[in-house]
Amino acid sequence: MPGQLARSGGPGDTRALPYLLIGPALFAMVVMLGWPVVSAVVISLQQLDLAQFFSGETVWVGFDNYREILTDSFFWTVTARTVVFTVVNVLLTMAVGLGVALLLGRVGRPLRLTLSAVLVVVWAIPQITATVVFQWLFDQQFGVVNHVLTSLGGDFRDHSWFSSGLSTFAIITLIVVWQAVPFVALSLYAAMTAIPAELREAVAADGAGPWHAYWAITWPAIKSMVMVLTFLSVIWDFKAFTQIYAVRGGGPDRSTITLSLYAYIEGIGKNHYGVAAAASVVMVLLLLGLLAAYLRLMVRSLDEDMTR
Amino acid sequence: MRRSRAGTVTINAVGVVLICVFAFPVYWMVSTAFKPTIDILGYEPNLWPSALTMEHFHTAVTRPLFFDYVRNSLLVATSTVLLSAAVALLAALAVARMQWRGRRGFLTLVLIVQTAPFEALMIPMFIIYRDLGLLDRLPALVLTYFIFTLPFTVWTLRSFVAAIPADLEEAAMVDGCSRVGAYVRVVLPLLWPGLIATGIFAFITAWNEFLFALVIMQTEDRQTLPLWLSSFRTAFGTDWGGTMAASTLFTLPVLVFFLAVQHKLVSGLGAGAVKG
Numbered sequence: 001m002p003g004q005l006a007r008s009g010g011p012g013d014t015r016a017l018p019y020l021l022i023g024p025a026l027f028a029m030v031v032m033l034g035w036p037v038v039s040a041v042v043i044s045l046q047q048l049d050l051a052q053f054f055s056g057e058t059v060w061v062g063f064d065n066y067r068e069i070l071t072d073s074f075f076w077t078v079t080a081r082t083v084v085f086t087v088v089n090v091l092l093t094m095a096v097g098l099g100v101a102l103l104l105g106r107v108g109r110p111l112r113l114t115l116s117a118v119l120v121v122v123w124a125i126p127q128i129t130a131t132v133v134f135q136w137l138f139d140q141q142f143g144v145v146n147h148v149l150t151s152l153g154g155d156f157r158d159h160s161w162f163s164s165g166l167s168t169f170a171i172i173t174l175i176v177v178w179q180a181v182p183f184v185a186l187s188l189y190a191a192m193t194a195i196p197a198e199l200r201e202a203v204a205a206d207g208a209g210p211w212h213a214y215w216a217i218t219w220p221a222i223k224s225m226v227m228v229l230t231f232l233s234v235i236w237d238f239k240a241f242t243q244i245y246a247v248r249g250g251g252p253d254r255s256t257i258t259l260s261l262y263a264y265i266e267g268i269g270k271n272h273y274g275v276a277a278a279a280s281v282v283m284v285l286l287l288l289g290l291l292a293a294y295l296r297l298m299v300r301s302l303d304e305d306m307t308r
Numbered sequence: 309m310r311r312s313r314a315g316t317v318t319i320n321a322v323g324v325v326l327i328c329v330f331a332f333p334v335y336w337m338v339s340t341a342f343k344p345t346i347d348i349l350g351y352e353p354n355l356w357p358s359a360l361t362m363e364h365f366h367t368a369v370t371r372p373l374f375f376d377y378v379r380n381s382l383l384v385a386t387s388t389v390l391l392s393a394a395v396a397l398l399a400a401l402a403v404a405r406m407q408w409r410g411r412r413g414f415l416t417l418v419l420i421v422q423t424a425p426f427e428a429l430m431i432p433m434f435i436i437y438r439d440l441g442l443l444d445r446l447p448a449l450v451l452t453y454f455i456f457t458l459p460f461t462v463w464t465l466r467s468f469v470a471a472i473p474a475d476l477e478e479a480a481m482v483d484g485c486s487r488v489g490a491y492v493r494v495v496l497p498l499l500w501p502g503l504i505a506t507g508i509f510a511f512i513t514a515w516n517e518f519l520f521a522l523v524i525m526q527t528e529d530r531q532t533l534p535l536w537l538s539s540f541r542t543a544f545g546t547d548w549g550g551t552m553a554a555s556t557l558f559t560l561p562v563l564v565f566f567l568a569v570q571h572k573l574v575s576g577l578g579a580g581a582v583k584g
Contacts, residue, residue, distance in 0.1 A: 029458065033421050036429040036433045037429065040429055043431065103319065126515075127516065132540070132541065132551060136336070136337075263428070264430065264519075268431075268434065273435060277431050280429060280430075295420060
């Protein structure tokens with residue numbers, strides 16, 4: 001009897017085993033990504049305000065929610081603002097990150113170790129911590145930045161950094177870039193250290209200047225890493241929420257509301273869940289091309305990985 | 309490449325400036341936390357504290373509900389770690405050790421979920437949790453963080469499993485172990501470093517997360533520590549000493565954990581997933 005059991009469950013069992021093993025993960029991923037995506041579309045076609053939220057009633061309104069946001073000039077302002085915010089933050093992050101990575105390769109050993117350690121610490125700082133700390137640094141009355149700028153000859157006594165949209169965005173950008181640079185710099189530096197020393201020496205022996213050496217050796221070695229990091233940064237910065245929300249909740253006067261905050265404020269703030277879902281769908285669509293390009297890149301490296 | 313002496317000095321000087329710029333906010337957080345209030349609210353800020361005090365830490369931890377927040381955070385983070393590890397471990401074994409149809413498709417799905425912009429889906433997720441009766445309940449947060457951390461955990465454990473020689477299990481199977489027995493007795497004990505690294509990653513993710521905690525948890529005594537930290541400023545106005553002590557307390561475990569496993573996680577996709 002036991003032998004029979006083992007035999008009947010034998011080869012079939014082995015064939016089914018991998019599917020049993022991935023079962024829970026597969027189920028979780030399909031349901032937890034698929035359901036919100038489908039339901040974003042479904043909710044965006046409904047009127048779902050506070051009344052419907054509590055009664056559970058379904059009211060279909062076709063594309064009314066899309067019409068509402070797409071004809072609202074504020075929505076377009078927010079969309080344009082989000083794109084500009086993303087571009088500025090990504091460019092700054094990549095430029096500073098690349099600069100820091102190049103510097104890491106050229107400073108003396110003690111400085112390199114210290115700088116790497118500092119970068120790792122900054123990398124570990126949670127977003128909400130960074131936001132709170134920068135609010136303290138730029139505090140109107142007792143913030144150290146105002147003191148230092150005043151003592152350097154400017155008049156920054158009681159200067160408020162959060163009274164205009166542009167200035168608030170500048171602080172938010174500072175927080176985002178300060179936190180994002182370590183990961184970019186350390187990744188690029190790691191890619192650079194993979195360049196064989198003989199290659200550098202050969203190019204140096206040819207009498208090449210630093211620019212030529214950079215384009216001939218360093219750039220090809222880090223190009224794909226730069227691409228991956230840029231993609232990731234765009235995705236992260238486009239949907240940034242914590243820093244923007246915690247700094248001024250989209251203020252002053254709605255001037256730092258980006259798409260994530262728009263969806264949050266429409267949905268959770270004003271209980272217009274249908275409108276907020278339409279904004280979510282637009283947001284995902286805007287990201288989709290980029291996500292697809294990034295995934296193609298990742299799947300290609302996955303294929304290389306699997307054939308190896 | 310020979311460099312001039314002046315060039316080397318300039319580069320090192322820039323290096324020192326960068327160290328100061330990056331380190332200063334962290335230093336200012338910790339030093340403010342230990343400074344007497346008189347130093348914090350003085351018109352000339354002191355770079356070094358004139359004396360060290362624990363009063364701000366006392367203020368922070370004696371705020372109402374502090375231990376509720378801590379308990380919620382610990383509960384959510386540990387549950388996320390356990391759920392993620394259990395589900396991912398099974399999948400990682402299948403992916404790293406067995407040949408089966410659909411393996412590539414499965415790994416592609418892992419990458420898709422890894423990259424998915426869940427933050428943009430907060431509204432439908434909010435409505436789904438309402439339908440499931442999970443709004444304002446910790447399991448909703450655990451499920452959310454589980455799906456945030458699952459792809460990375462599968463991906464990373466897969467490479468840890470692949471690094472263990474298959475001969476070891478085969479030898480165990482020759483000795484009479486079943487396939488599952490071989491995994492439990494041979495692979496699992498060797499997998500601890502990978503489980504610890506991915507577990508810490510999941511813990512940090514759950515510990516730090518702000519948006520979904522804000523959206524899903526509405527009752528104060530059910531919220532997690534990031535909301536506690538953000539509530540400080542509004543509730544206390546300008547008690548910067550207390551706020552910085554709270555920030556320091558909140559960040560310390562993350563920092564310790566992160567430094568412990570950072571080198572294990574820095575590689576390709578893995579590194580990408582560890583941000584914030």
